[in-house]
Every structure is written in structure tokens, then in C-alpha cells.
Amino acid sequence: MRLLQRLPGGNFQLTSFDDDDRAPRYAILSHTWTEGQEVTYHDLIDGTGNDKTGFEKIRFCSEQAAIDGLQYFWVDTCCIDKSTSDELSTAINSMFKWYRRATKCYVYLSDVSVPGQVADAAAFQITWVDTFRRSRWFTRGWTLQELLAPPSVEFFSIERKRLGSKISLEQEIHKTTKIPISVLRGHDLSNVSIDGRMSWAASRMTTIKEDRVYCLLGIFGVFLPLIYGEGEAHARMRLEEEIQKQRGHELGQTCNFSAGKLAPRTTMPLHITRLETARATCVIPFRRDPDFTDRGTLLDEVRKKCLTPASRIALVGLGGVGKSQLAIEHCYRTADRFPGTWVFWVHAGSATRLEQSYRDIASQVELPGQSEPQANIFELVRNWLRDEKNGKWLLVLDNADDSAVLTSLLDRVQGHLSRYLPPSKYGSTIVTSRAVSVASHLVEEQDIIHIKPMQVTDAQNLLQKKLRGDVAADEVNELAVALEYMPLALVQAAAYISKRGPHFSIQQYLQEFRKNDKRKISLLNQEAGHLRRNEEAKNSIIITWQISFEHIRRTRRSAADILSLMSFFDRQGIPKALLLGSNVPQSAPRDVQADDGEESNNAKDDDSALDYGTDDSFIDDILTLRDYSFVSETTDPGTLEMHSLVQLATQKWLEGRGEVEGWRQQFISTLFSSFPTGQYENWNICRSLFPHAIAASAKRPRDKQSRKEWAELMYNAAWYAWQRGDIHEAESLAIASM
Structure with missing residues (x-):
């Protein structure tokens, strides 16, 4: 090209x-x-x-x-x-x-x-x-x-x-x-009848007569060598044969270009059945993104893995990180490169949608028996996928986040969903999931591709495409950093800026974003009207994450409790020892308004607190949070880290449940019990905990007892800052402690 x-x-x-x-x-x-x-x-x-x-x-x-x-x-x-x-x-x-x-x-x-x-x-x-x-x-x-x-x-x-x-x-x-x-x-043009597509071109003309046929190749998704001089009639015959061979749906009919429809064909062999000529169709429920941004070698890795016979891979990562967008683009590129490939899209967000998607596949490939009352639609589709005579196919299992949805098939059909994603020499399957544990039940561990936030240049390119026009590179970079290179957050921000017209700039957005946490959450809650996300899914990145929070809370409450506590720490270097020994409550207290004259329930009350009991359960909790990409390990085996936007979303979620104050108090109490005085012999501990004390300085609790602990924590942090020569920080913390 x-x-x-x-x-x-x-x-x-x-x-x-x-x-x-x-x-x-x-x-x-x-x-x-x-x-x-x-x-x-x-x-x-x-x-x-x-x-x-x-x-x-x-x-x-x-x-x-x-x-x-x-x-x-x-x-x-x-x-x-x-x-x-x-x-x-x-x-x-x-x-x-x-x-x-x-x-x-x-x-x-x-x-x-x-x-x-x-x-x-x-x-x-x-x-x-x-x-x-x-x-x-x-x-x-x-x-x-x-x-x-x-x-x-x-x-x-x-x-x-x-x-x-x-x-x-x-x-x-x-x-x-x-x-x-x-x-x-x-x-999708393939869902329009051949007659219908022919009618659009019936009255159109070309300078060269054969081009009246050649200009329709893309409309019908077929390929022909050009033979100028063959005449329109001969070219028409070749097009008809190619349509019947590759995509023939209107069996027993022939193309009539001048009338813009198909005329009866009498030369079709009678022994050819409708099923044998069903055309390969590409059904992708989302339009291609003209602003799609390549992310290094990710798509190449997907393509190479999918070229392996009987391949099955998974794209796993945090909600809003761009898994489905990568799958969509790969589908379109596959359709471009291999036009005869069947492309199927299965929504796995709920058992109902999962079954409906399999029914759609049965309809797409025109499976006999699909309408029978007792038909096992999963088994019918499985058998079709296993039959190599049906040619190449690509199946995307999107939003496979909930293991309960996948195992629910056991109640109605024989076997786990993996049974109904059969290996085939000509088939490949892509799973998108937020949870490694779910993906690992469907694909081999070595076939899981972990999708991270975008690289710096990719995030900048995406923003420049979405914002159009001339935008300063330094401003684009500043916005990408603020949104931690999360694709969905970047798209939301660009949509918000664009919607407010030419007089609303990136700098104005950043000023709003940095005002306070409340305004930041408000901006992150803006839905972008994303055309390439499941219509049942909310487009706000905050809500996207909170759906996963709710799932973790239902299935492993102790892991949700750790996430709640971690949301108040500084995002980096969160000590596992503090989380393990923090007496995290099984059920956080509901927030109670308190002033100097009245006490609120404290998260450390004996009646509301529960020890982890064993390190094993703590490890399982961390694995659960890692599974959903909410936390990650660092080079220091004793610490964890989180995205600050995930922390903010967690606090917003707790606020909605009336639990944010209780967890704030728990955080203060945990840090207070571990942060020593600022004497030299304590400097190693102080150094590791000081960023968390700075984070705590903006989280003054309401409860009187908790405020006492907070003030002493600020004092010890000020002492350490003064001892190491940071007079400005020491003064600020000391004043706060008074």
C-alpha cells in the first residue's frame, strides 16, 4: 500500500x-x-x-x-x-x-x-x-x-x-x-440479502464496463482476478460463482445486475444443500474504532498465538484497561486478512446472555435442530465448531469475569463451559476476563496475556486521536499521567473535554480534577457513551471497578476488607505486615456522626474485629485481589501497590455503603500502632511508613479517640521529618497534630 x-x-x-x-x-x-x-x-x-x-x-x-x-x-x-x-x-x-x-x-x-x-x-x-x-x-x-x-x-x-x-x-x-x-x-453488510446489495448498485455506472462488476467485490466480500476485456457478462458470471462458492446464501439464484436483484438459476446441481453453501459471516457487535491505538506488540502477540492450530488464549486485566478493544480490533484484522473466516462473539457477563450468544451462533451457521424444544444449544454449537469441514472460525468469549456464570452450565448441560469451546485445527478462541482465576479454568497459564495500562507514548497517541485538533504534547502527557494511562479513563476525559467545546481545555480539566477527591470522583464517574463496550456495562471507570468490588465482597469478604483498608494508604510500598497484623474487621462499622462530645463505634472494638487466624488465608486474600489486578506485588516481597484511581474508587464505594469513616479509623489505628517516635534508631521503620503518614495527614477522622491517635501519628511523623532535616514538612505535620 x-x-x-x-x-x-x-x-x-x-x-x-x-x-x-x-x-x-x-x-x-x-x-x-x-x-x-x-x-x-x-x-x-x-x-x-x-x-x-x-x-x-x-x-x-x-x-x-x-x-x-x-x-x-x-x-x-x-x-x-x-x-x-x-x-x-x-x-x-x-x-x-x-x-x-x-x-x-x-x-x-x-x-x-x-x-x-x-x-x-x-x-x-x-x-x-x-x-x-x-x-x-x-x-x-x-x-x-x-x-x-x-x-x-x-x-x-x-x-x-x-x-x-x-x-x-x-x-x-x-x-x-x-x-x-x-x-x-x-x-454488517453480510446481514443484508444479496438482492438488497445488488439493488444499491443497479443504476450506478462506471467508465469501464467490467468495473460495474469489479466495484462490487468489497460489497460482497469476495476476491477476483481482474480480466479487462472479458466483458461485463463474463465478469458478472465469475462474481456470481464466487458469491455462491464463498458466501452463497441465496442458493439456486443468479445475479441480475441490470435489475438489481437475483434471478432464478437453473444450472445449480440439485444435490448441493443449503447448509453446504452457508457463507462465513463476521458478527462483531461493535463498530471498529477509527482511533484504535496499537499498543506495542500486544496485537502481534495475540495474532501469533491465534495462528497456532486449536489455540485458546485469554486477555486478562483490570476493568477499563482495554481487553475487549484489543479483541475487537483483532477480529476486524482477521476479517480483513482471512475473509472466509467465521467470527463469533459470545457475551459471558451472565448465564442468560451466554446462552443467547450460543443461540445466535446456531442461527448464524444455520444449525438444523436449533429450534427443537429439548435442543442442547451448547452441544449443537460444540459439534459444529469441532467439524473441520466448516472451515476457519474465531470465537471471542467476552467479559468472562464470574466463575459462577461459567459453572452454572453444570446445572443444565453436561460439563463446564470449557467443554463448549472445543479445540479445532481451524479454530481459535479469545477469552477476555478481569480475573486470572476464571481465565485459568478456560486456558493454559502460558496462554494468558496480562493487559496492563498503556505505555506512555500509546496513551499520548490515544488522547491526541480522541481530542482531535492541535493539542500541546506536554498537556496531553500531564493528563495521561493524572489518569495513570488507563484507556477507559483517558477516553472518558477526552469525551468530557470535547463535549464542552473548543473553549474547554486540558488544563481546565486538570484543574477540576485536582480540586479535591469529590470532584475527581465526579469526573471519573462521567460515562463516555462508549460504542465498543457491552451495552449492559456502565461506561464509567468508577462503576466498572465497583462491580468487581461487589463481586469480591460477595465471594471473599476478607479480601474486600483488605482492599478497603489499603485504599487509605499511599499507593506504593504498602507493608503486608501491617495488613496481616491489623485486626481487619470482618464487618466494618457503619459510619456514625461524632463530635468532641460523643464517641462513635471504633473499627478496633473487640466485638467488630476479627484476626485473620492464619497466614494462608491472608495469602489467599492477596491472591484474590491480584487476580482482579487491583493490587500488585513489587520488587520488595514485603510490600504491595495499588493504582491511586482504584483507591479513590474503593473509597467512593465504601462511602456509598456508609463505611468510609470506619475504614478511615481502622487505617489511622493501624498506622498509629506501627509508627514509632522519630529517634534515629527508628529511622528505618519511619522511612518506610512516612509516605503513609503523609497520606493520613489528609484523612483526619471524626471520632474523638481516633483523632487522638491521628494527632499522635502526625506528631511522630513530624518528629521524624524534623530529625532528617525536612523542616517544612515537619512544621506542617506538627501544626496538624495540635
Whole structure:
């Protein structure tokens, strides 16, 4: 694939990429040609063609791409060497994919003009909409796939005024083309009948007669060698045969291009059954993300593992870290690279949705017997997946977080869910889960890929894509650091900033974010309206994590108690010894308002406290928290660490349960009992606990007894700070202790 690269100063040059999958983000141009006026590949190589009218379209695409933060762009007239038949054939067979993978598609309508006095063309459709409907662009064969393939299509007048997008203009486009609005919004083309797709192209024309057929290859997901000179009828016959062979769903019918539908076919052998010609379909319930950001070698690792016969892998990590997004992108890349592959998506968040997903698969592959009242739908799908005659398939088991959902199958069918994800030479399975323990029941340990927060540069790239326009690199980096490189949090923040328009900046967001914990939680609770997350899942990262907190609390209360206590420590270097010896209560006291004249229940009261009893139970609790990626080990085997945003979410969760004050008191009491005076012989202990004392300085408790412990803790911390020469910190802590 060749792309045009915009250079400093506005010039551009051709750049080749041997692997389409590794091409950078790019914009793509859709337009109608003017005979003899288009800039060709050889014009660019020779440095000529600047005087052609088509050069203005290339300049427009370059400048509009730059506005959208894109350095690369593609124009069909000059990015393909049409003098080489092999290259032309490859390009035409790849065209649909190239348009689908474009970050932006700009439609340049040379026959649509907007009056000069109209500054905002999109707001004054009346001045151009009639001309828009009559545009030559809607009559050409090649522009059909250019309308349908890209996720983002924007229309511009000859004056470069933006008219709107495929979505904002969907009613006008629908009236003009008769293409259903659902398709314009990204509905899978394979779910539309062949007749329906043929009808969209029936009245469209091409300069070369064979192109009336070749322009439909991507619409039907088939590939053909180009034979210019064969004639439209012969090309039509080859297309029909390929559709019937690879994706034939309308058996016993033949394509009638002029009528825009299928006509009866009498030459189909009678012994061929409907099941044998069921087409491989790709059902991904989420649109492709045009802003998807590659994360180092993660997708390469997924791809390589999935190429292994009978592979089964798991993507495991904290909620909101981007597991499902990686799976979605891998599915689309698989569909691009191997068009004949079946792609199945199974929602595993609940037993009901899990079963419905298997029923959807049965319907997708047209399994006989699926409607029988006593049918074991899991067994039917399992048998289909095991049958190598059905070809290649990829199955994603998404949100497999709750082991109870997976084991619930034992009550109704024979076996654990892993039985119904059978190994097959032509099949691969991807599991996404927040819990290592769940994933390990479905895949081998060596096939678990742990997904961490983004790397610095990846997080910066994601923010720049989502925020569009020119954003200062240092501000983007500052925001990424504040949000700890968590993809969902970054997307939320970008959506919040963008929604408030051009006058709300990253710095304003950061100022709001840093005001106090209450405001920080409010911002993190903002839902981003994420189009690539389960519709039953909340899009707020706070709620995403709190769902996991609730699950841990139900299944292992002692682990939830440790998480509650850890949320008040400094995020790094949390001593295991303090957690193990802290008498963490089995049930934290409900918060009680207290002042100097009345006592509240204290978390250390004998009646409400429970020792762990054994180190083994403590280890199991830590393993549970690690399992959900809420805590992690450090190079020091005696300490743990947490994300500060997870700590904040935990405290918000405790607040909702009326337990935050009780756990604050428990934290103060635990730290108070371990922090010695600041004498020199105690410095090693003081040094390790000092960051936690600083964290405690902002957590003054309400309870009178707890306040006494807090004040003494502040005093000892001040003593240590003074002894080591940190006078400013010592003064601040000493004043707080008074």
C-alpha cells in the first residue's frame, strides 16, 4: 500500500508500506474523476501534474488530513500504479479494506457549491441540499463502497466547506440511494440479502464496463482476478460463482445486475444443500474504532498465538484497561486478512446472555435442530465448531469475569463451559476476563496475556486521536499521567473535554480534577457513551471497578476488607505486615456522626474485629485481589501497590455503603500502632511508613479517640521529618497534630 505523506511546508511524498496492517493512521479521498485532469502515479514520480485540476483535490485532502491530525492520506488516482496490471488487481481487491481502515474519508463534491456568504454550510442545508442529492458522486459505481466501508465519512463542497457526515446526512443519503439507514450507521453488510446489495448498485455506472462488476467485490466480500476485456457478462458470471462458492446464501439464484436483484438459476446441481453453501459471516457487535491505538506488540502477540492450530488464549486485566478493544480490533484484522473466516462473539457477563450468544451462533451457521424444544444449544454449537469441514472460525468469549456464570452450565448441560469451546485445527478462541482465576479454568497459564495500562507514548497517541485538533504534547502527557494511562479513563476525559467545546481545555480539566477527591470522583464517574463496550456495562471507570468490588465482597469478604483498608494508604510500598497484623474487621462499622462530645463505634472494638487466624488465608486474600489486578506485588516481597484511581474508587464505594469513616479509623489505628517516635534508631521503620503518614495527614477522622491517635501519628511523623532535616514538612505535620 502506498500513502501520501504530508511534509513540513505543505508538500507531500509517496511512502510505501509492505504490510497494510502496519500502515499508520490515514485519511482517504472519495471523488469523481475528470478525464485527463487527474494526477497519476507517474505524474507524482516525475514531479508533474501540478497544473491539472485534480491537483486541487490532493491538496484539499492533505490539508484536511492535517487539520484532523493525520500525516498520511490516500488518493486513488496517484497512489496506485495503474500501468502494472498485478498492482491494479491487488489494489482493486484491497480497496474496500483500505477504505474501511481509513481514519477519515473525505468526499469531495466538485459539483456541489455553497454560496460565499454561508460560513457554516452544515447549518444552512437549504442552500445546497438539492444539488447534493443530484451530485454525480451518487451515480458512480466505485463510490458505493466508498460510502459504506469507512466508519467516518465527511462531505465537502467544491469550496471545501464541510456539509456534514454520513450520519448527520443519513436521511438525505437514504432518500437518494435507498440504502437503509442501519447500513449507513455500520450494520454488517453480510446481514443484508444479496438482492438488497445488488439493488444499491443497479443504476450506478462506471467508465469501464467490467468495473460495474469489479466495484462490487468489497460489497460482497469476495476476491477476483481482474480480466479487462472479458466483458461485463463474463465478469458478472465469475462474481456470481464466487458469491455462491464463498458466501452463497441465496442458493439456486443468479445475479441480475441490470435489475438489481437475483434471478432464478437453473444450472445449480440439485444435490448441493443449503447448509453446504452457508457463507462465513463476521458478527462483531461493535463498530471498529477509527482511533484504535496499537499498543506495542500486544496485537502481534495475540495474532501469533491465534495462528497456532486449536489455540485458546485469554486477555486478562483490570476493568477499563482495554481487553475487549484489543479483541475487537483483532477480529476486524482477521476479517480483513482471512475473509472466509467465521467470527463469533459470545457475551459471558451472565448465564442468560451466554446462552443467547450460543443461540445466535446456531442461527448464524444455520444449525438444523436449533429450534427443537429439548435442543442442547451448547452441544449443537460444540459439534459444529469441532467439524473441520466448516472451515476457519474465531470465537471471542467476552467479559468472562464470574466463575459462577461459567459453572452454572453444570446445572443444565453436561460439563463446564470449557467443554463448549472445543479445540479445532481451524479454530481459535479469545477469552477476555478481569480475573486470572476464571481465565485459568478456560486456558493454559502460558496462554494468558496480562493487559496492563498503556505505555506512555500509546496513551499520548490515544488522547491526541480522541481530542482531535492541535493539542500541546506536554498537556496531553500531564493528563495521561493524572489518569495513570488507563484507556477507559483517558477516553472518558477526552469525551468530557470535547463535549464542552473548543473553549474547554486540558488544563481546565486538570484543574477540576485536582480540586479535591469529590470532584475527581465526579469526573471519573462521567460515562463516555462508549460504542465498543457491552451495552449492559456502565461506561464509567468508577462503576466498572465497583462491580468487581461487589463481586469480591460477595465471594471473599476478607479480601474486600483488605482492599478497603489499603485504599487509605499511599499507593506504593504498602507493608503486608501491617495488613496481616491489623485486626481487619470482618464487618466494618457503619459510619456514625461524632463530635468532641460523643464517641462513635471504633473499627478496633473487640466485638467488630476479627484476626485473620492464619497466614494462608491472608495469602489467599492477596491472591484474590491480584487476580482482579487491583493490587500488585513489587520488587520488595514485603510490600504491595495499588493504582491511586482504584483507591479513590474503593473509597467512593465504601462511602456509598456508609463505611468510609470506619475504614478511615481502622487505617489511622493501624498506622498509629506501627509508627514509632522519630529517634534515629527508628529511622528505618519511619522511612518506610512516612509516605503513609503523609497520606493520613489528609484523612483526619471524626471520632474523638481516633483523632487522638491521628494527632499522635502526625506528631511522630513530624518528629521524624524534623530529625532528617525536612523542616517544612515537619512544621506542617506538627501544626496538624495540635
